[in-house]
Amino acid sequence: MNGLTIRNLSTGYFPQRPCVRGVDLDVEKGTITCLLGPNGAGKTTLLLSLAGLLPRFGGEVIVDGAAVAAGRPRDAVRSGMVLVPDDRALFRELSTVDNLRLAVHERRRRSDAVGEVLEYFPALEKRLRVAAGRLSGGEQQMLAIGRALLQRPKVLLIDELSMGLAPVIVDEILSVLRRLVEEREMSVVLVEQHVRLALEVADRAAVLVHGSVVLADSADSLGRDPGLIERAYLGDTTMARTGIGGVL
Numbered sequence: 001m002n003g004l005t006i007r008n009l010s011t012g013y014f015p016q017r018p019c020v021r022g023v024d025l026d027v028e029k030g031t032i033t034c035l036l037g038p039n040g041a042g043k044t045t046l047l048l049s050l051a052g053l054l055p056r057f058g059g060e061v062i063v064d065g066a067a068v069a070a071g072r073p074r075d076a077v078r079s080g081m082v083l084v085p086d087d088r089a090l091f092r093e094l095s096t097v098d099n100l101r102l103a104v105h106e107r108r109r110r111s112d113a114v115g116e117v118l119e120y121f122p123a124l125e126k127r128l129r130v131a132a133g134r135l136s137g138g139e140q141q142m143l144a145i146g147r148a149l150l151q152r153p154k155v156l157l158i159d160e161l162s163m164g165l166a167p168v169i170v171d172e173i174l175s176v177l178r179r180l181v182e183e184r185e186m187s188v189v190l191v192e193q194h195v196r197l198a199l200e201v202a203d204r205a206a207v208l209v210h211g212s213v214v215l216a217d218s219a220d221s222l223g224r225d226p227g228l229i230e231r232a233y234l235g236d237t238t239m240a241r242t243g244i245g246g247v248l
């Protein structure tokens, strides 16, 4: 399959106590998948593991048919998985333009880097010389996503996209993500706290509870039956086993 395939993934902070267990997920190229779930369910842990920042205790991760080595950030990026973490990890003292240029290793691409990002986030044009730490929350998120784009991701992983942002800014960023998956043949995995927002933007969604996927389906189907998601949040783990919606 083209896109991201996760099979039976277990990960976490201590091998004897994995906090993500046996996760299966298929994210097709050109689509957006939202990971939902209560606090502490393991959503961030899953993204960190995909980005090679946490070890894998078991399972497989495959991007466009090629297996990705575990626990090595450089290999994860080479395979096409790029993470925008929840703290955005910008160089706060450096300008917008320098944050972008630093993301590009090939010298010949450096001069085009800014233009490439402004094509998607024109709001950054007036802020190019401003230190990243002085940008608004929305501008910082645009810069963080723009910088990730320069790595030419096949799968863009975004943690807590909407956290602390005004709804109008979130809408703007989400419409850029929709454009990106359509124009760039990439896919996006979003961790999102707001269920309604997630179902509006995503093609598919999965609910993680206590480290396991308990429910997964197309966003349209899940949106038609909000009670399902509510039950999943409350820990009704029979849903995955009975196959409601299937496994992503």
Ligand SMILES: Nc1ncnc2c1ncn2[C@@H]1O[C@H](COP(=O)(O)OP(=O)(O)OP(=O)(O)O)[C@@H](O)[C@H]1O
Binding pocket: 013, 019, 037, 038, 039, 040, 041, 042, 043, 044, 045, 046
């Ligand atoms: N650095 C860490 N060391 C040990 N355990 C951790 C660490 N970070 C998170 N955990 C634990 O891992 C589990 C999963 O946490 P994680 O942050 O992945 O959940 P989450 O679904 O992203 O939650 P939230 O929505 O609150 O961010 C939780 O039990 C959490 O306490």
